[in-house]
Amino acid sequence: MSVDGTDAAPPAPTTPRRRSRWAWLGRLWALSTGRFGLIVVAVVGITAIVARFWTPFDPQKVDIANRWALPGWPHLLGTDGSGRDILSLLMAGARTTVFVAIGAGLVATVIGISLAALGALTARWVRESVAVFVDILIAFPVLIIAMMISAVWGGSLWVVIWAVGIGFGVNIARVTRPELRRVLQSDFVLAGRASGLTPAQNLWRHLLPNVAPVFIVQLSWGMAVAVLAEAGLSYLGFGAPVTEPSWGLLLAQLQQFIGVHPLSVVWPGLAITITVLGLNLLGDALREATDPTLSRSPFATRRARLHIPEVVS
Amino acid sequence: MIRYTLTRFALLLLGLLVASVLIFLTLRVLPGDIAHLIAGVGSTPEQQDAIRERLGLDRPLPEQYLTWIGGLFRGDLGTSLLTGTSVVDELAQKAEVTVPLGILSLLIAVVISVPLGVLSAMRRGRASGTGLSVGAQTLAAVPVVWAGMMLVVVFAVWLGWLPAQGFPRSGWSDPWAALRALILPALTIGIVEGAMLLRFVRSATLQAVGQDFVRTAAAKGLTRDQALLRHGLPVVGLSVITVLGLQVAGIIVGAVVIEQLFSLPGIGRMLVADVAARDLPKVQGELLALTGFVLIVGFVVDLVHRVIDPRQREAS
Numbered sequence: 001m002s003v004d005g006t007d008a009a010p011p012a013p014t015t016p017r018r019r020s021r022w023a024w025l026g027r028l029w030a031l032s033t034g035r036f037g038l039i040v041v042a043v044v045g046i047t048a049i050v051a052r053f054w055t056p057f058d059p060q061k062v063d064i065a066n067r068w069a070l071p072g073w074p075h076l077l078g079t080d081g082s083g084r085d086i087l088s089l090l091m092a093g094a095r096t097t098v099f100v101a102i103g104a105g106l107v108a109t110v111i112g113i114s115l116a117a118l119g120a121l122t123a124r125w126v127r128e129s130v131a132v133f134v135d136i137l138i139a140f141p142v143l144i145i146a147m148m149i150s151a152v153w154g155g156s157l158w159v160v161i162w163a164v165g166i167g168f169g170v171n172i173a174r175v176t177r178p179e180l181r182r183v184l185q186s187d188f189v190l191a192g193r194a195s196g197l198t199p200a201q202n203l204w205r206h207l208l209p210n211v212a213p214v215f216i217v218q219l220s221w222g223m224a225v226a227v228l229a230e231a232g233l234s235y236l237g238f239g240a241p242v243t244e245p246s247w248g249l250l251l252a253q254l255q256q257f258i259g260v261h262p263l264s265v266v267w268p269g270l271a272i273t274i275t276v277l278g279l280n281l282l283g284d285a286l287r288e289a290t291d292p293t294l295s296r297s298p299f300a301t302r303r304a305r306l307h308i309p310e311v312v313s
Numbered sequence: 314m315i316r317y318t319l320t321r322f323a324l325l326l327l328g329l330l331v332a333s334v335l336i337f338l339t340l341r342v343l344p345g346d347i348a349h350l351i352a353g354v355g356s357t358p359e360q361q362d363a364i365r366e367r368l369g370l371d372r373p374l375p376e377q378y379l380t381w382i383g384g385l386f387r388g389d390l391g392t393s394l395l396t397g398t399s400v401v402d403e404l405a406q407k408a409e410v411t412v413p414l415g416i417l418s419l420l421i422a423v424v425i426s427v428p429l430g431v432l433s434a435m436r437r438g439r440a441s442g443t444g445l446s447v448g449a450q451t452l453a454a455v456p457v458v459w460a461g462m463m464l465v466v467v468f469a470v471w472l473g474w475l476p477a478q479g480f481p482r483s484g485w486s487d488p489w490a491a492l493r494a495l496i497l498p499a500l501t502i503g504i505v506e507g508a509m510l511l512r513f514v515r516s517a518t519l520q521a522v523g524q525d526f527v528r529t530a531a532a533k534g535l536t537r538d539q540a541l542l543r544h545g546l547p548v549v550g551l552s553v554i555t556v557l558g559l560q561v562a563g564i565i566v567g568a569v570v571i572e573q574l575f576s577l578p579g580i581g582r583m584l585v586a587d588v589a590a591r592d593l594p595k596v597q598g599e600l601l602a603l604t605g606f607v608l609i610v611g612f613v614v615d616l617v618h619r620v621i622d623p624r625q626r627e628a629s
Contacts, residue, residue, distance in 0.1 A: 132324070132327065133331065135324075135328075136324075136327065136328040136331045136332070136608075137331075139328065139332075139562070139604065139607050139608050139611060140332070140604060140607075141562050141563075141565065141566045141607070142566075143566045143569060143570075144566075144600060144603060144604060147584065147585075147588050147596070147600065148336065148339050148340070148596075148600060149339070150588055151340060151587075151588045151591060151593060151596045152339060152340060152593075224454070228454075228456055231456045231458070231459075232456060232457070232458060232570050235458050235570065235573075236569070236570065236573060236585055237585075237589060238588070248456075248458075251456075251458055251459060251462070255458075255462060255574070258462055258465060258466060258470070258477075259470050259477070262466040262470060265459070265462050265463075265466070266463075268459075269455070269456065269459030269462070269463070272455075272456050272459065273451070273454050273455050273456070273459070274454075276454035276455075276456075277450065277451055277454035280450070280453070280454055281450070
């Protein structure tokens with residue numbers, strides 16, 4: 001995707017669009033779901049950064065004298081069976097969650113965009129076979145992919161990242177491909193081609209910016225899947241190693257004492273649920289705030305884009 | 314219709330082919346030396362050679378693949394490395410737990426989501442409709458494991474109505490005890506899957522409200538709700554069928570986690586144990602069985618949808 005160095009200055013027509021380019025952010029904030037999603041994502045992200053440097057207690061510090069402390073001071077959410085501070089464990093777990101969500105998002109982006117571009121822009125027989133291939137891959141649940149990978153390489157956070165990345169990348173490809181085909185028919189793409197842009201330049205400058213809204217919505221939902229998958233796979237023992245702080249791992253560890261200390265299990269579950277809910281709602285709101293086709297034919301596109309989250313954990 | 318069936322069947326066969334090749338390649342080629350993996354770190358080259366010969370790993374890859382697929386046609390999915398038992402036999406035995414669990418979960422999901430989804434669409438804009446919608450959105454974000462734990466806390470620990478874990482050793486010879494053991498697991502999967510289905514039903518219903526024939530029925534003198542229930546619901550039912558394949562995949566995935574949580578001796582728990590033990594030939598067979606099942610369900614769902622939806626038939 002090389003752009004020659006001579007055209008560093010932005011072309012003139014983009015200047016009036018500049019103002020509207022960020023307008024969707026305002027629309028996003030105006031939606032209650034969008035605001036909730038943005039706040040949750042910000043809180044989880046900031047927690048992950050803060051936890052990198054500071055947590056109220058050392059999350060792995062064993063303190064037998066204070067085991068199973070109820071929520072109160074100084075252990076705001078209580079302690080677990082070996083006296084570890086649950087709030088600190090949750091904060092440290094946020095780091096793992098953010099790492100997996102971003103990693104899976106990146107893998108899904110690369111796979112999704114590549115497959116969508118292959119499925120939309122190449123010769124007919126290539127793009128038809130890619131489309132069939134994508135349709136087949138979609139039937140593989142993320143968990144099955146994860147098990148295939150961990151049967152070979154053993155469990156780790158990378159298993160989660162690759163499994164969700166592949167699983168959701170295919171999803172992104174399926175949704176983005178028709179959008180790409182649609183944009184491909186536009187006059188401005190034709191104009192771009194006529195004025196001498198190579199296919200790669202055209203893709204980068206005209207096609208991708210125009211499918212970006214659809215793509216970002218999918219990415220937000222994909223990250224929600226990643227958070228759920230991390231929890232589920234870590235719970236099963238295919239995700240985070242025992243030494244890493246992880247919400248799913250915490251659930252598995254607290255589960256053994258669920259009969260005696262049911263309250264402690266509530267916190268990691270709540271953390272996962274709120275994060276996933278935030279990402280899902282952010283995706284919904286992004287779709288509403290950025291959808292350029294909403295005015296065109298709401299009934300035709302709404303159904304095709306209805307988001308059905310996968311069960312992964 | 315015949316043409317559609319044949320095309321769709323060809324796609325199914327292609328899907329099975331791609332799935333089997335992917336599973337085979339992932340488990341055989343990527344790890345490097347499978348024999349070394351199985352024999353362990355301190356093993357001698359002779360031990361590894363013996364394993365290679367026993368598994369047929371010394372033969373060329375296409376031959377290995379064809380042997381595996383050939384076995385499939387004789388109903389042989391391979392044998393376990395560790396116990397030497399046939400994978401098909403083990404799957405059939407564990408299916409006694411997983412299949413009833415899956416059916417029960419699907420029933421619960423449909424029974425919860427269809428009426429509530431229609432209701433939440435009809436009450437749109439009112440408090441009850443919004444409440445249902447928010448509730449479903451939240452439940453769809455809950456990790457299945459955690460939902461199961463919360464149900465265990467309430468129904469097993471506090472109320473003591475149902476067992477928290479386990480499946481009767483006698484199996485289905487004591488149907489009541491077996492059913493009791495499956496209620497909480499099925500409820501867990503059913504509620505979480507149902508929450509997702511509810512959102513789908515809601516939007517399908519909202520879409521039906523906008524259809525011409527529902528408006529016509531209302532214009533003839535039915536109330537809006539009557540028109541929707543009599544003329545809109547069949548359309549909603551058809552859209553529910555289209556996502557059934559996805560639901561089945563979701564339930565299988567849910568079962569893997571939930572069988573672990575509730576210590577149920579089903580296919581999911583066996584798969585987790587086999588992956589952890591690196592019983593690769595067995596994992597290979599089990600993964601193919603599961604993905605094959607998901608693909609076949611998708612095929613059947615598409616055909617059924619085609620048969621009962623008149624609009625689809627006209628289109629062809």
